Amino acid sequence: MTATITPLHSNRPPSLDPMLQLTAAAMNGVNAIILDRMQSEVALIPELAGHLIAGGGKRMRPMLTLACAALLDYPGTRHHKLAAAVEFIHTATLLHDDVVDGSSMRRGKRAANLIWGNPASVLVGDFLFSRSFELMVEDGSLKVLKILSHASAVIAEGEVEQLTAQRQVGTDEDKYLRIIQAKTAALFAAACRIAPVVAEAGEEAELALESYGKNLGIAFQLVDDAIDYTSDAETMGKGLGDDFRDGKMTLPVILAYARGSSEDRSFWRSAIGGDRVADEDLAHAIVLMRDTGALADTLERARQYARRALDALAPFPAGKAKAALTEAVEFAVARAY
């Protein structure tokens, strides 16, 4: 049995607004910590980090920590520092990802690696990563340190596995799911789990919110991977078809390749191999994805994980926090429409 996604707000599309409102006051505290702790006497560090951090981004992960704490009626502020630590880990991985992918855009701006070079992006990422652990140590919870150090190792493993799958047309759905669980869902899950840890809400609440975060993260990434073939650069904040040109084996490609005619499969081998990456090839890829139902089914998979995320929320009492966390799930899967 799974919950059904039945929006409570049928007169408007689902959005992150309720979660933004729920967490606005606490997020001011988190942002103050982020701005304070990204400082360094080495001026290039706040300059580069600030470009990415001030440059927008939804603050999705720290917002989840705050919303989960609200769900548990946690009255303290310990989680502000930890939410900032989560955002630093995320920012560090973005800086390193953009080096790995040779990205040219991030959050609608030029990627830091293009402005300051790969070396600076690698090293400032290392700084933010170290700083995140300093923040956790200041809080002093070994349980939180365990959750986030493990999540960080899992993220790196996922990124390495993604690298080994790149341009490998034989990558299957299992491997893809393992990769996105590691590179994306692990930090969503950790961000949610640390709230019941500081709230001392017990093991059951920890597991439930970890499951919520994990399944939301998977749904989020599945939709992101579909959007890379359906949206425009302005909506995404990065270039349409980046994954295609990078030869990333995301689920839309995996399904389209598996279901394709031998002629289609030959096209995919060339495209993923990097030999057919012109705009007309991308357009053809999108046609194949639509014709085979690969895009629709990627989104259907996302809805399955979204339902699991909602199931995980079921035991918690109704209220603003639960409604906001619920609508965040609906938003995650509605973005592609």
Place this chain on the structure above:
Amino acid sequence: MTATITPLHSNRPPSLDPMLQLTAAAMNGVNAIILDRMQSEVALIPELAGHLIAGGGKRMRPMLTLACAALLDYPGTRHHKLAAAVEFIHTATLLHDDVVDGSSMRRGKRAANLIWGNPASVLVGDFLFSRSFELMVEDGSLKVLKILSHASAVIAEGEVEQLTAQRQVGTDEDKYLRIIQAKTAALFAAACRIAPVVAEAGEEAELALESYGKNLGIAFQLVDDAIDYTSDAETMGKGLGDDFRDGKMTLPVILAYARGSSEDRSFWRSAIGGDRVADEDLAHAIVLMRDTGALADTLERARQYARRALDALAPFPAGKAKAALTEAVEFAVARAY
């Protein structure tokens, strides 16, 4: 008042052998942890990490943790895991350094970034860094976590500052010292300090061994920076003159530039700017360094820091461990002769 460096073994050159012997048994424990914990189901991770870790290196930093624990007669084994964590941090920084510098050799072998590419080196570095924190969390000392997370942030700051000083001929000795204290001495200091923490030897022992490690680290880096202009590739395990071609403002360059004629200074501006980096330019740079006493004085600075390291050891009782730590300092400054 400073101690004088009076070798107790005047019939042979100083070496790391006494420290290697002192720590051999414990290092087996550390190596077992290193090999065990660099594993991952993502095969590229142990493959790439193993290339660097199994590929030699002196294990200088974990050896210092072990030798300091021996100095304090610490009877336990907690420090094995922490020494492995220190080596993982060091390995992660080497992988990232080689990406930043575009290195072609490391420890006498092809650098990992040349074999597996920059993306893999960045991400496997991230994995080892995360894993080092997992090891520390397993040990459970917040004090150790604080020391090593802070050291990691300082290292990254030093690396970024080094990057901003690259090809900047106006870099002065103060900035250079700040950079090497951060990028090199901070981890030496932390590796030494965590031994008295686990041995519960008290604040005074912590500060003394931190000072030992810090000053040894500075001496070590000063000599390394001289060796880059005096040694051959076989001795160094990396290319002669790499710093020169990279436009690194190390102390030999800083002193030679400061003391040079206007013609010499013009040469240095071109060389550090990247316009005169042929073999004959390197040969000319070395002549200028010798003529101005820049190399000799870099080594004299190293000896000053070595004396401070020995001073820091003074309060500890005589014995094999103290003798080994003393000879390690003598070795550090004797390598260039």
